Amino acid sequence: xxxxxxxxxxxxxxxxxxxxxxxxxxxxxxxxxxxxxxxxxxxxxxxxxxxxxxxxxxxxxxxxxxxxxxxxxxxxxxxxxxxxxxxxxxxxxxxxxxxxxxxxxxxxxxxxxxxxxxxxxxxxxxxxxxxxxxxxxxxxxxxxxxxxxxxxxxxxxxxxxxxxxxxxxxxxxxxxxxxxxxxxxxxxxxx
Numbered sequence: 001x002x003x004x005x006x007x008x009x010x011x012x013x014x015x016x017x018x019x020x021x022x023x024x025x026x027x028x029x030x031x032x033x034x035x036x037x038x039x040x041x042x043x044x045x046x047x048x049x050x051x052x053x054x055x056x057x058x059x060x061x062x063x064x065x066x067x068x069x070x071x072x073x074x075x076x077x078x079x080x081x082x083x084x085x086x087x088x089x090x091x092x093x094x095x096x097x098x099x100x101x102x103x104x105x106x107x108x109x110x111x112x113x114x115x116x117x118x119x120x121x122x123x124x125x126x127x128x129x130x131x132x133x134x135x136x137x138x139x140x141x142x143x144x145x146x147x148x149x150x151x152x153x154x155x156x157x158x159x160x161x162x163x164x165x166x167x168x169x170x171x172x173x174x175x176x177x178x179x180x181x182x183x184x185x186x187x188x189x190x191x
Contacts, residue, residue, distance in 0.1 A: 018159060027067025029163055034062030037167045041174030057115035058170065065107060066166075073100050089150050097143055105135045112177070129180055134173065142169060 017025040038058040042050055077092055085091060109130055113123035145165040153161045 014160075015156060018156075023068050023071050025067075026071050026159060027063050029159075030062035030066025030166070031059045032062070033163055033167050034066060034170050035059040037170035038174050041171045041178070044171070045175070045178055053116050054174075057112050058174070060115045061108060061111050065111060069104065069107065070100070093147055093150050096146060097139060101138050101142070102135055105138055106131060108173070109134070109177075112173075126177070126180065130176055134176060137172070138169075 014025070014029075035055055035058055038055050039050060042054070073096075077095055081088055081091055081095070106127060109127045110123045113126045114120070118126070142165065145162070149158050149161050149165075
């Protein structure tokens, strides 16, 4: 019982901040989750030394894009789709899956490479190799979580729910990007 009080206190503080300062709270939360997910991914890969440039890239992406971009996208949807529309939840879900998910997937792959210090050409090659496989996986797995979130989770907890899902999705993306880097290093070593 003594552990539950700090958890409830933190949850209350988080929800209050989310209500009063949504973009800032979402940005900081996204930064922390993306950073910790990348560290977890590196540990899962068995790396003893953490690659700080990758950790910082994920943190920067979370801070600058992970909070503001989804926030403003969903605000735009709120204004575009009237609350009177029958099946509104399903329309929002489809718009998110068919417009936002492809755009955000591209944005994340490109800017993660750029934030790691790679040039535009490398970032585009990274996108070309990983975009479609990751987008298909995104549609396959995250669509389920997104649908559950829209349909069953109360609005005040939707951000928290997707943050938990995002943590595991970032680990997955980190694994895929690391695998591609390893393959590229093997090719350059044999050439």
